[in-house]
Amino acid sequence: MSGGTERPRGGGLLVAGTTSDAGKSVVTAGICRWLARQGVKVAPFKAQNMSLNSFVTREGAEIGRAQAMQAQACRIEPTALMNPVLLKPGGERSSQVVLLGRPVGEMSARGYHGGRQRELLSVVLDALAELRATHDAVICEGAGSPAEINLRRTDIVNMGIARNAKLPVLVVGDIDRGGVFASFFGTVALLSRKDQELVAGFLVNKFRGDVSLLEPGLDMLHGLTGRSTYGVLPFRHGLGIDEEDGMGVPPARTKVRAGGRISLRGTVRESDTAPPVGEDVLRVAVCALPLMSNFTDVDALAAEPGVLVRFVDRPEELADADLVIVPGTRGTVRALEWLRERGLADALRRRAAEGRPVLGICGGFQILGEQIEDEVESRAGRVDGLGLLPVRVRFAREKTLARPVGRALGERAEGYEIHHGVAEVTGGDPFFSDGAGQALDGCRVGAVRGTHWHGSLESDGFRRAYLREVAAAAGRRFVPAPDTCFAALREERLDRLGDLIEQHADTDALWRLIESGAPRGLPFIPPGAPA
8 A cells, every 4th residue: 555644535446246245345345444444534435226224324314234334344424425326126116216315206127227327327426526535545336247238328336437437346256156257257258348448357255265276267367357366355254244135145045936036034144142141042033024124123133142033934933932023124015914914913913912022113113003004105095004002104205314312221222214104102102212201212012112213222231121121021041241232243343354355355456456546458358248
């Protein structure tokens, strides 16, 4: 890295991938943390993100959780500039478009790629330019693959942004999936000559074994493409970072159903923490709702020693659970129908009648109520909820985006709100209140609780108090660990990502890319993009 304390502003790099889930988000976060530790003022950026996992910034803007996590890797506050376009799927054919942190309407995929996407290019470029003007470096994350030739004409997140902003491109490939050399070569060979000029080289992700056995292939790849490999990152368990649009589920645990939807039944949320402090473990079952959003809410539970978190979609899988969570969803009415169709609705009612803990978060909270009036999201009109909480929900066109702070179970808690549903609580006790006892959010009746607050379980004192309550209701001799700090665990994991880059990537070469751009004279690999 260049010496001295003064650095030119505006360096940049685009981290692309051979496929979705190749590791772009993780590598981007790792590069950000490595640079931040070197004293570089760095920021993350993703022009367009498609995700149901989102976050609310301090100024009340909604962005992808991956960019919020990457901002933490940079040790800065996230802002709307870091993810100017967020698409939140509401079904197979349409998404809500969030522009600079605010929803601006629903749009079909055909309509978006048919013209609106190119209209957003100036917004995206302005946001990136503003970040580059105020930071030494901006590490950009692509989406999917840059070789999606059917979408290249309207691309604003991969080579479209790289070309317009003159960013060097590093292509990440997941070798654990197999076929990484073919993926690297094919990605470059399907790009136009001008696009290829910006593809500087490759980064191998999730390698298991002896790197010396890989080196002949890397040498041949260099001979075929004229491009270097900037590092080989080893496979690591337990990184546990906030994920963007997937569960990070090992392929052996996933099952694809008719229609292509992935079943998460039995999936265990990754955790690398210690055994339980008390004599018992605590079992948490999360209903794997359609269009499930912000499933990262349960990460803080999975980080607790002795708490086992799994995703379920059958009523019998609730039987041995000490706590059942009905999580957030982008389709509240659709998820409610799904619970009824699968028999989970009746299982939840039985739990509530038996005094066994149930927690609803955001859309899950709305589902637990008596009635939903929705002329916005599903346009289904008036629909009966499960009736476990005395709450009536009306969907407003304006979205609530907030970062509330309150108290529950004698402990301070903070969270963030992202919802169209407005709850009218007509009974029970409040879940969260202010310091003077004034109700702020949610409802509690017996062992059933509901709240619109995402992220509240990341508040350590509140999480421990709630787990003690759950253990008592379940008759478990479970004791929360007294020293689990979720924020510290997240920092530790980000440092581990920074370590991966520092120890297994050519950081001097990476910095030259960021500072000076792609090497000149990179060869063209035929056939190139079709006309």
